[in-house]
Amino acid sequence: MIEFDEFAAWFRMLETQGVGRDTARRLLAALGGPEDVLSAPAAALKELASPRVAAALGRVPETFDARLQAVRDWWRGGQDRHVTALGDADYPATLLETADPPLVLYLCGDPTALAAEAVAIVGSRRATPQGLANAKHFARVLGDAGQVVVSGLALGIDAAAHEGALLGTGRTVAVVGCGLDEVYPRRHQALAARIEARGALVSEYAPGTPALAEHFPQRNRIIAGLARGTLVVEAALQSGSLITARLASECGREVYALPGSIHAEQSRGCHALLRQGAMLVETPQDILDDLAPMRPRASTRPAAGTDAPVPEERIVDDALLRALGTDILTLDQLLDRTGWPVGDLQARMLEHELSGCVARLPGGRFQRIHRA
Numbered sequence: 421m422i423e424f425d426e427f428a429a430w431f432r433m434l435e436t437q438g439v440g441r442d443t444a445r446r447l448l449a450a451l452g453g454p455e456d457v458l459s460a461p462a463a464a465l466k467e468l469a470s471p472r473v474a475a476a477l478g479r480v481p482e483t484f485d486a487r488l489q490a491v492r493d494w495w496r497g498g499q500d501r502h503v504t505a506l507g508d509a510d511y512p513a514t515l516l517e518t519a520d521p522p523l524v525l526y527l528c529g530d531p532t533a534l535a536a537e538a539v540a541i542v543g544s545r546r547a548t549p550q551g552l553a554n555a556k557h558f559a560r561v562l563g564d565a566g567q568v569v570v571s572g573l574a575l576g577i578d579a580a581a582h583e584g585a586l587l588g589t590g591r592t593v594a595v596v597g598c599g600l601d602e603v604y605p606r607r608h609q610a611l612a613a614r615i616e617a618r619g620a621l622v623s624e625y626a627p628g629t630p631a632l633a634e635h636f637p638q639r640n641r642i643i644a645g646l647a648r649g650t651l652v653v654e655a656a657l658q659s660g661s662l663i664t665a666r667l668a669s670e671c672g673r674e675v676y677a678l679p680g681s682i683h684a685e686q687s688r689g690c691h692a693l694l695r696q697g698a699m700l701v702e703t704p705q706d707i708l709d710d711l712a713p714m715r716p717r718a719s720t721r722p723a724a725g726t727d728a729p730v731p732e733e734r735i736v737d738d739a740l741l742r743a744l745g746t747d748i749l750t751l752d753q754l755l756d757r758t759g760w761p762v763g764d765l766q767a768r769m770l771e772h773e774l775s776g777c778v779a780r781l782p783g784g785r786f787q788r789i790h791r792a
């Protein structure tokens with residue numbers, strides 16, 4: 421991790437109006453480190469950037485001192501706050517293999533979490549109960565097997581993935597689209613604190629940077645870049661998770677997808693990935709075996725005395741659950757499938773809701789929760 425004085429040169433270069441990642445990399449490749457860029461003569465800068473950018477690099481922005489002080493205050497606010505930059509010995513090696521690595525990374529938590537083997541788990545913000553359960557289960561098993569679970573701290577699948585890793589012994593990394601002096605969404609403040617204690621919060625955006633819509637597609641490339649493989653649990657066809665999957669594929673990483681009902685909107689993105697060549701997975705062990713083919717298959721049977729879910733084989737013979745199958749159905753559709761009196765059906769549905777085998781969705785629809 422770099423020291424503050426070295427960081428100040430990086431920050432000064434990146435705070436210059438018009439200096440984006442592409443321009444910064446071009447300047448660094450030709451001139452050396454950020455100190456060399458800032459001290460380069462105007463003629464040299466004009467050969468590498470527009471006249472406007474070259475001129476801007478020669479003068480300190482009006483807001484720079486205040487912005488730098490804000491970062492200094494954040495940095496000094498805790499021992500677990502760090503900054504790493506491209507070329508630093510501690511910069512994550514997996515990101516160096518990508519086409520567009522972030523130039524600077526801010527971190528709260530354990531820096532070693534960024535160097536460990538990792539799997540990304542992403543999916544819809546509007547996940548179904550089954551999707552949330554799947555994300556938690558996969559994250560817990562993968563985390564217990566030694567994989568750091570990487571996601572984006574968003575609502576839905578992201579949050580469930582972080583939660584799942586924290587349920588076991590694993591670590592988890594959240595890549596966010598704002599400065600690390602705030603948590604977005606705000607309801608995840610407690611979750612963010614737990615992630616920081618058992619992993620890391622990471623951002624390429626300096627403290628003081630708000631959560632803007634355009635930041636989130638950008639942060640997806642970091643999620644994909646930190647992981648050896650990316651699992652998409654649920655996603656609509658226009659989901660940002662498909663961007664993450666595409667970015668993972670482009671940098672030579674594995675892409676995994678969970679199949680779902682052909683009638684579910686949140687399954688269509690996963691099915692599209694499967695048609696494009698993503699690996700269909702049904703269990704976390706499928707991913708572990710694919711990432712380490714020579715690793716002996718580990719048992720995922722819950723230990724005696726744990727609060728593990730009821731095994732599927734104990735409920736698979738239930739007629740109502742068989743009627744639900746993998747579909748999302750209304751009560752009328754279930755009445756047609758079962759032929760039961762409405763009172764009996766409602767009583768059984770309530771029984772299964774209370775036991776956690778069935779979830780009630782908006783619009784009076786129901787979905788079976790398959791136990792992992």
